[in-house]
Amino acid sequence: MKYAAKCSFGRIILKINDQRLAEGLQLFANPRNTAAGGLCMKDPKEVARRGLEAFIYTLGYAVNTAGEDMLGRFETHAESLDMLGALGFKVPGPERKVCGNIREVVDFCLYWQGQREEYPYEIDGMVVKVNNRQLQERTGYTSHHPRWAIAFKFQAKQATTKLINVEYQVGKIGSITPVAKLEPVALAGVTISSVSLHNEDFITGKDLRIGDTVLVERAGDVIPYIVKSLPELRQGKEEPIVFPRFCPVNNTATPVELVREAGESAWRCPDCVCGAQDLERMIFHVSKDAMDIEGLGESIIRRFYEMGWLRNIADVYRLDYDRIAQLEGFGEKSAKNLRESVDKARQNPLHRLLHSLSIHHVGKKVSKLIAAEIHHLLDLRQWTVDDYLHIKDIGPVVAENLSAFFHNPRNIEMLETMEKLGLNLNQTDEDRPKAADTNAPLHGKTILFTGALLTMSRKEAQEKAESRRRQKPERREF
Ligand SMILES: [Zn+2]
CATH class of the missing domain: 1.10.150.20 (5' to 3' exonuclease, C-terminal subdomain)
Incomplete structure (x- = not known):
């Protein structure tokens, strides 16, 4: 059995982000979303600005001028890609290889795992395929994907660094999010100097301390996070992280005490005056x-x-x-x-x-x-x-x-x-409860629609029934 391997691609977006930064626009988080979002845009000029490139990695349909099937004439997947390349399409180059056995496949995947930083596109793995087209036919498909191709995902990238300090950010409803400040460390093409610690339980659960050496991971598109601390490297000077009792942002005369409601993971400032909120x-x-x-x-x-x-x-x-x-x-x-x-x-x-x-x-x-x-x-x-x-x-x-x-x-x-400034603060028609009508024909009845309706959708039917049933809740005394 023969195998072919190829990489999956994401366009690097550093250049686009530089431009967006200069224009005051929000930065893209990762290449995949940038490319996918770009393809959905209506304005072709905007799409062109994203500098997308397409690499063809499979041939799905091919006929000659007489309308005869050409796909069946290729003995291997690799041949069909070679032909596409000869026709001028972009196809995988050095990152594609026809391997003689499974050992070669593993070695090739591991080689590219080691080379991923050098590669001009962000990649998170390889695809291993059966090369022989007849064997492809025989292995067939599940309801989702071919049985003759499988992804080899690269290891999540990890690095160790020092946790220097913890700062606190305030969200929309005053939730306090602890953010770890790290000694800057290069990981998966970006420098990481701060990561979210989510909430107090995250900190206590992982027993994180200021001064700890921590293991940081970034897998695929996932934002970096702290996997664990390395307590064996502690030197005795590390300090526990004490979650604040009072709002770290409000500098009002009387400090504002944080609250944590039952069943919630976040501490909140009930009366925050900071800009972020x-x-x-x-x-x-x-x-x-x-x-x-x-x-x-x-x-x-x-x-x-x-x-x-x-x-x-x-x-x-x-x-x-x-x-x-x-x-x-x-x-x-x-x-x-x-x-x-x-x-x-x-x-x-x-x-x-x-x-x-x-x-x-x-x-x-x-x-x-x-x-x-x-x-x-x-x-x-x-x-x-x-x-x-x-x-x-x-x-x-x-x-x-x-x-x-x-x-x-x-x-x-x-x-x-x-x-x-002209904003409406009065009750409008849309706010008022619909008029009560206890004489309504369907008043007080529960109606269940099942199956398909012929003349209207189920939602329409529901609305119609509602309008014939509406009543204002009233208190009755006997
Ligand atoms: Zn506050």
Whole structure:
């Protein structure tokens, strides 16, 4: 049996990222996503800018001018690739070899594992194939892949380095993420100087200490992480990592104590004033799930934030579109479109706005329940925890979070500013519960649809039935 081996490819993206950095755009994380994303873009000019190259690694269909099958004339896979190469297609070159036995296959794979840093593309393994086409036919296919080809994945790349210090970052809802600062170490083509430690349990579970020598790994596209510490190399000066009790970012007169709710892995700052949290909140605020502001994605929010144009979500509603039109990559038209999407968002129903505020555990459903109960968002200033608990499906944790948010003067001030900037804070038709009708024909009935329906989809049928059943929950006394 003969074998052929070839590499799988990813285009190096260092050059593209240099360019994107210069233009203030978000950097690509890895070649695979850059290539895959590039192929989905509608603008061919944009696709061309990504500098993609295609290597052909198999021939699936071939006929001659008379329409006769040519594929069957190749005895081996290697011959078909040679022909493609002769026709001018890019095919694997030195990284392809027809091997005489399995030992040669293993040696060739291991050779390339050792050469991967020298190779001009990022690769994470090789593919071993049966070369003889008749044997390929005989081995056949599973429902997913051919039985005559198998991947040889290279070892995840590892390195050891020193854990120098731990810093803490604050996320959208105030979650505190510990980040290990490392002595810079080269690994899989990048220099690594900091890695996330996720949460306190990760640190205690691996018994990590400041000053420890740690083993760092990076496999494929995975972001680097600490596999373990090497306690045998300790010298006695290593210090335990003490997770902070108070917010490491807020430098308010009274320190803000961190909270950790039952069943959660993260410590949170319940009242964080740091910019990073505001940035995360803005990114969520404009997202599809929240205010759905088209044309204002994460990368633009980050860009405007770095330029000092955005500090909190209220700033989204006072952007200077003349200045935006001057920016590289924008122009009059894009600036005008952006203004229109922001204007549209000003009229959003209340439940969207409430959801967009990133109050912990306040998702779409809770937002709708509350929006149905109030005339104006700032009515919630008067609400107590108990008031929230009167709404069915709202639990004590959510009630506490909502109450804390609407009793915080900073949040109230921000919402008042947003209202002055033309944002709707009033209950809209979409927020109001649908009118009660206890005489509705299907009132109080449970309906189950099974099988295929002829004249409408199941979802449509469900909506129709709902509209004939709707009732406002009411309390009856006997
Ligand atoms: Zn804080």
